[in-house]
Amino acid sequence: MSSSATSLYPAGTAPVKAEYVPLIEARFRLLKPAIYLDSSFQRRKVYNPKSMTLRLKREPTALRRNLSAAERRKLSKEEKKAQRGSNKGRRWAKMRDEVDLCWRFAGSGKCDFGSECRLSHDIQAYLDAKPRDIIFPSASMLSNEPPFVSLPGTGTGANGTERSEEPSVDPTSRCPVFEATGACRLGLKCRFLGGHVYKAEDGTVALVEDEDKKAVALIANTELNFVSPATLKLLRAKKYPTPVSDDYLQELKATAEEREGKGISTETKIAATIAATPGVGPEPSVESNISDSVWPHSVSGSLPSVATEAAPTKLSLDESHAQADLPDVPFRFSEKRRLNWLNKTYLGPLTTVGNLPFRRLCVSFGADITCGEMGLATSFLSGSKEEWSLVRRHPSETMFGVQVAGNKPTSLAPTAEVLAKECNGGIDFVDLNCGCPIDLVFRTGSGSALLDAAGKLGKILVGMNRALGEIPLTIKMRTGVKEGRNNAHKLMPRIGAGMECRRHDARTQLHGRTRQQRYTKLADWEYIKECVQAVRAREADEDLPRIPIFGGGDAFSAQDYWSKVESSGVDGIKERREWDISSRERLELIRKYAEFGLDHFGTDTAGVNTTRRYLCEALSFQYRYIPIGLLEHLPPRINDRAPLFRGRDQLETLLSSGDSRDWVKISEMFLGPAPESWTFTPKHKSNAVGGDEGQG
Ligand SMILES: Cc1cc2nc3c(=O)[nH]c(=O)nc-3n(C[C@H](O)[C@H](O)[C@H](O)COP(=O)(O)O)c2cc1C
Numbered sequence: 018m019s020s021s022a023t024s025l026y027p028a029g030t031a032p033v034k035a036e037y038v039p040l041i042e043a044r045f046r047l048l049k050p051a052i053y054l055d056s057s058f059q060r061r062k063v064y065n066p067k068s069m070t071l072r073l074k075r076e077p078t079a080l081r082r083n084l085s086a087a088e089r090r091k092l093s094k095e096e097k098k099a100q101r102g103s104n105k106g107r108r109w110a111k112m113r114d115e116v117d118l119c120w121r122f123a124g125s126g127k128c129d130f131g132s133e134c135r136l137s138h139d140i141q142a143y144l145d146a147k148p149r150d151i152i153f154p155s156a157s158m159l160s161n162e163p164p165f166v167s168l169p170g171t172g173t174g175a176n177g178t179e180r181s182e183e184p185s186v187d188p189t190s191r192c193p194v195f196e197a198t199g200a201c202r203l204g205l206k207c208r209f210l211g212g213h214v215y216k217a218e219d220g221t222v223a224l225v226e227d228e229d230k231k232a233v234a235l236i237a238n239t240e241l242n243f244v245s246p247a248t249l250k251l252l253r254a255k256k257y258p259t260p261v262s263d264d265y266l267q268e269l270k271a272t273a274e275e276r277e278g279k280g281i282s283t284e285t286k287i288a289a290t291i292a293a294t295p296g297v298g299p300e301p302s303v304e305s306n307i308s309d310s311v312w313p314h315s316v317s318g319s320l321p322s323v324a325t326e327a328a329p330t331k332l333s334l335d336e337s338h339a340q341a342d343l344p345d346v347p348f349r350f351s352e353k354r355r356l357n358w359l360n361k362t363y364l365g366p367l368t369t370v371g372n373l374p375f376r377r378l379c380v381s382f383g384a385d386i387t388c389g390e391m392g393l394a395t396s397f398l399s400g401s402k403e404e405w406s407l408v409r410r411h412p413s414e415t416m417f418g419v420q421v422a423g424n425k426p427t428s429l430a431p432t433a434e435v436l437a438k439e440c441n442g443g444i445d446f447v448d449l450n451c452g453c454p455i456d457l458v459f460r461t462g463s464g465s466a467l468l469d470a471a472g473k474l475g476k477i478l479v480g481m482n483r484a485l486g487e488i489p490l491t492i493k494m495r496t497g498v499k500e501g502r503n504n505a506h507k508l509m510p511r512i513g514a515g516m517e518c519r520r521h522d523a524r525t526q527l528h529g530r531t532r533q534q535r536y537t538k539l540a541d542w543e544y545i546k547e548c549v550q551a552v553r554a555r556e557a558d559e560d561l562p563r564i565p566i567f568g569g570g571d572a573f574s575a576q577d578y579w580s581k582v583e584s585s586g587v588d589g590i591k592e593r594r595e596w597d598i599s600s601r602e603r604l605e606l607i608r609k610y611a612e613f614g615l616d617h618f619g620t621d622t623a624g625v626n627t628t629r630r631y632l633c634e635a636l637s638f639q640y641r642y643i644p645i646g647l648l649e650h651l652p653p654r655i656n657d658r659a660p661l662f663r664g665r666d667q668l669e670t671l672l673s674s675g676d677s678r679d680w681v682k683i684s685e686m687f688l689g690p691a692p693e694s695w696t697f698t699p700k701h702k703s704n705a706v707g708g709d710e711g712q713g
Contacts, residue, residue: 030660031658032648032650033643034647038662112625112626112692113623114621116145118139118206119136123204124205144222149184150185150212151209152168152169153193154166155191159604162666186211186222187211190211192207192212192620194620197234199226202619204224213226240410241410241411242408244440248400259435265479266480269426269480353489363386364388365526365567367390369634371390373613378606378610380415381609389409390420391450391453392408392421393422394421394422394428394431395423416446418491421447423477424462430480433490437486445489447481447485447491448493449491450463451467451494451495454495465531493525494508494525495531496530496545496548500534506548525564527548528570529542529544529545530570542581542585543585545585546586549568549586550586553586566586573653574595574653575594595651604686608687629684633684640674640675643657643673644664646665671683677699
């Protein structure tokens, strides 16, 4: 019974070898095959530590997924709502220590606030109350057999088990951040304190630093793009100067007013303004269509009459900008930095998951180009600390971009300008999100809604391009808004080629789905090919340099991706091997992620639990991965659902558990016990298909 077992599965089931599907062996003929489907929808796989097996747990109807249309009709309104999207309204309380030691005092023994400080300066009280140090395991302590992590001295492998009779500082503990960088910025607040503290004879504790390592880490491990509190304050007070964007917005207004005076409709005015700038064009009617004649690089000659009237305005605007020697306009269009994307791998932006520690991990596996999570223009402009944390970059990210979503030039151009000024030298490109499908963003006219507003999109691109100075602007888009109404093939040649006209190194990333499809249905690579051909044809016609186009959607293996790259003509991947990753290798990845998380979020109680949260978030996706060694044939397909399977060893079985308590358990191997008050609700209901998981 090998392949015959999997042939019983309904279509869309991953072909897991029968020996890893024990239930089928036992009850093969008794139950319908569908009953074995975990699918992360009707049932969740729950790891049972006693029997070391996975069992299925039914979920309440309200949480069930993938119901048939008839079943869905029977659901109540509430149940239907519960089916959709992500878990909203999640709250993450910042975890604090029982004695909240002042972080300034903890690091340097000094605090300017002295006795006025609202935090504690009582080191002994802090040390007495603090839970025992966590032990961060080294790679050699990992195993694919329980307890999976063997910690010295604990016997059981249980990390951070409270042993109240022992002192809270454990000299066997090692702080991963101190070991990598020679210093730990959290000082005494570090939860791995034993790794960098010593006790003097008089009983006082002092911190240790390793000057040699510190010097190396200064270059190799200092994050970039920190935005000062003073800048955030200016932004909040709406006092941050953005002269380039102000100038541009003024021009748009003046052009509109001028047309108004001539009795030309607003729509036409916008079209004329945009048509006047190479790279973009006026908003076509939704059905239409983006006729060549109104898009910019054909300004000379083929513009319709109204647009032709705009030509003088255009020339004067262009001239004034090209020649103006404004100190805040440190570039001319021809001075855009060029990016070399050819044959590079690109890690697309991933909200929540694609944070700095994750990207750092991907870079260590060969990602050449990385992009931060989507940030909202309005939040950047209102000085949101959270939004500005999205621009942080690790020095190992050799080519890094920031993604912005917004709905109009008035927010996007100034955002681009502030980004360029504040992250000067720390950003290689800024990416405009024209792909986000989620209602919250789409309804405001941002994300994928811009695909149906070509004129506005044009104005945005011109404004951002100018405001960014020498930093290139790139675009991430979907194939269209509505199914059956793809329009990327019309937009892309104009956006891409138009920007390249100006010698901007434009890059387009095309996710092969419409907004309406979200993440359901397979990406349309035939259509991606059509878009690439349309861009290449335009480039050939107008003798323009070739712009890189990255395709995306459902590429789940090197074999799969290469066949897509070769048949569609997109750029971007170099690795060709298929990797049958072992469970121990996967655990080592998790360990590395935890290490990078602690480095980024901090090693204190708050940082440890923020790392835990993002680690669990990552595991909420990773458990769905089926190692290729378990499959009867390759390539694996991303949308295939897993039958209830067990792994080749107990760790592999645990790693495929869909129970969030197991993810927390895995986090405890590296980050110690989760505080009682700490809970984890995954952002994305564990459902790739049909959920609002992605922002692009
Ligand atoms: C969890 C998740 C978060 C995402 N966040 C973003 C985002 O912030 N910005 C964006 O442009 N695309 C985002 N995307 C889309 C991806 O970058 C990518 O285009 C898409 O997943 C298609 O590729 P795939 O099928 O290989 O995953 C996200 C996707 C996922 C699954």
